[in-house]
Amino acid sequence: MSDLRAFRRSRNFFASLKIASMVALGVSLVALVSIVLFVLIRGTGNLTFQLLFGKYGASPSIWPAFLGTLELIVIAVGVAAPIGIASAIFLSEYAERDFWLIRCIRLATETLAGIPSIVYGLFGYLVFVVACGWGYSLLGGGLTLAIMILPLIVRSTEESLLSVPMAIREGSYALGAGKVRTIFAVVLPSASEGILTSLILAMGRVVSESAVLIMTVGMVVNIVPVSPLSAGTSLALDIYYFASFGYPEEASATAVVLLLFVLSLNLLAFLLARLFERKKGLHGQS
Amino acid sequence: MPTSSLRYRTFREKAMKGLFFLSAAFSLLALGAIIAYLFASGIPFIAKVGFFSFFFSTTWAPLATIPQYGVFAMVLTTLYVTALSVAIGASIGLLAAICLFRFVPSRFVTPLRWLIDLLAGIPSVIYGLFGLIVIVPFIRDYVSTNGMGYGILAASLVLSIMILPTMVSVSYDALKAVSPLYYEGALALGASREEATFKIVLPAAKSGIFAGLVLSSGRALGETMAVIMVIGGSPQLPVSLTESVRTLTANIAMGASELTSDALSALVATGVVLFVFALILNLSFSFLRGKESGHV
Numbered sequence: 001m002s003d004l005r006a007f008r009r010s011r012n013f014f015a016s017l018k019i020a021s022m023v024a025l026g027v028s029l030v031a032l033v034s035i036v037l038f039v040l041i042r043g044t045g046n047l048t049f050q051l052l053f054g055k056y057g058a059s060p061s062i063w064p065a066f067l068g069t070l071e072l073i074v075i076a077v078g079v080a081a082p083i084g085i086a087s088a089i090f091l092s093e094y095a096e097r098d099f100w101l102i103r104c105i106r107l108a109t110e111t112l113a114g115i116p117s118i119v120y121g122l123f124g125y126l127v128f129v130v131a132c133g134w135g136y137s138l139l140g141g142g143l144t145l146a147i148m149i150l151p152l153i154v155r156s157t158e159e160s161l162l163s164v165p166m167a168i169r170e171g172s173y174a175l176g177a178g179k180v181r182t183i184f185a186v187v188l189p190s191a192s193e194g195i196l197t198s199l200i201l202a203m204g205r206v207v208s209e210s211a212v213l214i215m216t217v218g219m220v221v222n223i224v225p226v227s228p229l230s231a232g233t234s235l236a237l238d239i240y241y242f243a244s245f246g247y248p249e250e251a252s253a254t255a256v257v258l259l260l261f262v263l264s265l266n267l268l269a270f271l272l273a274r275l276f277e278r279k280k281g282l283h284g285q286s
Numbered sequence: 287m288p289t290s291s292l293r294y295r296t297f298r299e300k301a302m303k304g305l306f307f308l309s310a311a312f313s314l315l316a317l318g319a320i321i322a323y324l325f326a327s328g329i330p331f332i333a334k335v336g337f338f339s340f341f342f343s344t345t346w347a348p349l350a351t352i353p354q355y356g357v358f359a360m361v362l363t364t365l366y367v368t369a370l371s372v373a374i375g376a377s378i379g380l381l382a383a384i385c386l387f388r389f390v391p392s393r394f395v396t397p398l399r400w401l402i403d404l405l406a407g408i409p410s411v412i413y414g415l416f417g418l419i420v421i422v423p424f425i426r427d428y429v430s431t432n433g434m435g436y437g438i439l440a441a442s443l444v445l446s447i448m449i450l451p452t453m454v455s456v457s458y459d460a461l462k463a464v465s466p467l468y469y470e471g472a473l474a475l476g477a478s479r480e481e482a483t484f485k486i487v488l489p490a491a492k493s494g495i496f497a498g499l500v501l502s503s504g505r506a507l508g509e510t511m512a513v514i515m516v517i518g519g520s521p522q523l524p525v526s527l528t529e530s531v532r533t534l535t536a537n538i539a540m541g542a543s544e545l546t547s548d549a550l551s552a553l554v555a556t557g558v559v560l561f562v563f564a565l566i567l568n569l570s571f572s573f574l575r576g577k578e579s580g581h582v
Contacts, residue, residue, distance in 0.1 A: 010481070011478055011480075011481070014478060014480035014481045014484055014485075015478075015480055017381075017480060017484055018385075018389055018480045018483075020381055021381040021382065021384045021385035021389060022385050022389060023381075024377075024378045024379075024380075024381030024382040024385060025381070025382040025385040025386060025390070025398075027378055027382075028378055028379065028382040028402070028450045028454060029382075029398070029401070029402075031447045031450065032402070032405040032408070032447065032450060032451065033401075033405070035405075035408060035412065035413065035416045035447065036405070036408070038416055038419075038420065039412060039415070039416070042419070082309075083309045083312050084309075086305060086306045086308075086309035086310070087306070087309040087310040087312065087313065089306050090303075090306035090307050090309065090310040091310055093306075094303060094306060094307070095310070104314060105310050105311065105313060105314050107572070108313045108314040108316075108317040109313045110568065110571075110572055111317055111565065111568055112313055112316060112317055112320075113568075114504055114508075114564055114565075114567065114568035114571070115320065115508075115561065115564055116504075116507065116508025116509075116510070116535060116560055116561075116564050117508065117510065118508070118510040118535045118538045118539055118557070118560070119320070119324070119508075119538075119557050119560055119561050119564070120320075121510075121538070121539075121542075122324065122538060122553065122554055122557040123319075123320045123323055123324065125542075126323045126324075126327065126554065127319075127323060130550075147316050147320075150312070150313060150316065151313065154313065178295055178298075178299055179299055179303075180298055180299050180302045180303075204407055207409070208407070208408075208409030208410065208411075209409075210409070210410070210411045210510075210511045211410075211510035211511050211535070211539060214510075214539050214542055215538075215539075215542050236409055236411045236511075237411075239411045239412070239414075239415055240411050240414070240511060240515065243414070243415050243418055243419075243515060244515070248419060251415055252415065252419070255411075255412050255415055258409055258411075258412065259408065259409075259412060262407050262408070262409055263404060263407065265407075266403075266404050266407040267404065270400065270403070270404065
C-alpha cells in the first residue's frame with residue numbers, strides 16, 4: 001500500500017513539474033513579447049517628423065544618431081568582415097586542428113567573445129581616445145566594435161565553410177585549380193549565404209550596442225557628424241540619453257526605430273539562413 | 287612560360303596563406319592588446335592603492351579630497367545581481383526549454399524557437415528602458431518597503447528576462463542532443479512521459495545545461511546598459527533589494543563622465559576585476575563544452 005502511495009506521489013510530482021514547465025514557457029513568451037509590444041505601443045505615437053528627420057534644436061531629433069549608426073556599421077563591419085572571413089578561411093581550410101598555435105587562436109577567439117562590452121569600451125577609450133589622441137570619435141567607436149564583432153564573424157563563417165562538402169573542393173582540385181583558386185571560386189560562393197547571414201547578425205550587434213559607445217564616441221546627441229573623427233551618437237545611445245535626461249517619450253519613440261531596425265536585420269539573417277539550409281539540403285540529395 | 291607561371295602560382299598560394307594566417311592571428315593580437323592595456327594600467331593602480339584596501343574597503347570616492355578606491359561593495363552587488371538574475375532567469379528558461387522540447391505539439395516548436403531567437407536580438411538598452419518605465423515604478427509602488435524602485439531587485443528582474451532566450455535555446459539544444467533511446471528505454475520500463483523527461487533525459491543533458499548557465503551568468507555579469515538604467519548607482523554596500531547600488535559594469539560606465547588621470551586608472555582597475563570574472567566564466571564554459579562533446 002505505501003509503495004503505491006509513494007508511486008502516486010512521485011507521478012503527481014512529475015506531472016506538476018510538467019505544468020510548471022508550461023507556465024515557465026508561457027511566462028517567458030509573455031515577458032519577451034510584452035517588451036516588444038510595450039515599446040511599440042508606447043513609442044509609435046511619439047514618432048514625429050521632427051524627431052526623425054528634424055534639426056536638433058529646442059526639441060530633440062535622432063537624425064544625427066541615424067547617421068552615426070550607419071557610419072558605425074560601415075566602419076565596424078567594413079574592418080571586421082575581411083579580417084574575420086580570412087581568419088575563418090585559415091581556420092577551416094589550412095589549419096591543423098591540434099597545432100598549439102591554432103588552439104591558442106581558437107581560445108583567443110572564444111575569450112574575446114566572452115569579454116563584457118564595457119571592457120571593450122575601456123580598451124577603446126585607452127587606445128583610441130587617449131593613446132591615439134582622437135578624442136571621442138565615431139572611428140574609434142567603430143574600430144572597437146570591429147574587434148568586438150570579430151569572434152562572431154569568425155565563428156559563424158567558419159561553420160558555414162565547414163558545411164561545404166569536401167567533394168566540391170576535390171572536384172575543383174581535379175580540374176587543376178590550386179587551393180587559393182578553389183577557395184575563392186568554389187568554397188566561398190557555396191558558403192556565401194552563411195557568410196552574409198553572419199555579417200547581418202554582426203550588424204545587428206553593432207546597432208544594439210551601447211556600452212562600448214558610451215566610452216568611445218562620446219554621446220554627442222545634437223550635432224550631425226561631419227567626419228569619422230567627429231564625436232557622435234547612435235540610436236541605442238540616444239535611447240539611454242533620452243531616458244536618463246528627462247525625455248521618456250522620445251526614448252520610447254527612438255526605441256521603436258531601433259527595435260524595427262534590429263528585428264528586421266535578424267529576420268533577414270534568419271530568412272537567409274533558411275535559404276542556406278535548403279541549398280545544403282539540395283547538395284545532400286545530389 | 288610554364289615555369290614562371292608555376293612559380294607565380296606557388297608564390298600566390300604562399301602569400302595568400304600568409305595573409306589568411308595573419309588575419310587568424312589578429313584575434314590573438316587583439317586579446318593580447320586588451321590584456322596588456324588593461325593590466326598595464328590597472329595592476330599598478332591596484333598595487334598603489336594597496337591590494338587589501340582595493341578589494342576589501344567599501345568606500346568608493348575617487349573625486350573626494352582624499353580619494354578612496356574600494357570595490358568591495360560593487361563586487362558584492364555584482365555577485366548578488368548575477369546570482370539572483372540567473373536563479374530566476376535560468377530556472378524559468380530551463381523549464382521553458384523542457385516544455386518546448388517535450389510538451390509542446392511539434393508543429394508549434396519551430397515557430398516558437400524562431401520567435402525566441404528573434405527576441406534574443408532585442409538590444410539591451412531597450413530592456414533598460416522597459417525596466418526604467420515599467421519595472422522600477424512597479425517595484426516602487428507595490429513591492430518596496432522603503433519607497434525605492436531602483437536596486438538589485440529591478441536589475442535582476444530585467445536581466446532575468448534578458449537571459450531567457452539564451453538559456454532556452456542552449457538548454458533546448460542540450461536536451462535535443464540526448465539520444466532518444468534514453469527516453470524510449472525509460473518509457474519501456476514503465477516510466478511516465480514526465481518521469482522519463484525529468485529523471486532520465488534532463489540529467490543526461492546536464493553538461494550542456496551547465497554550459498547554458500555559465501553563458502547566462504556571463505551575460506548577466508557583463509551587462510551594463512540595462513543595469514545602469516535601473517540600479518540607481520550609489521557605490522554603497524547592498525543591504526536591501528530595493529536600494530540604489532552600483533555594479534562593477536555600472537561603475538565603469540558611470541565613472542566615464544568623470545575621467546581624470548587617477549580616476550581613469552581606477553576605472554581600468556575595475557575593468558581588470560570584471561575581466562578576470564568574465565575570464566573564469568569563459569574558461570569554465572569552454573571546459574564544459576569540451577566535456578559535453580567528449581561524451582557524445
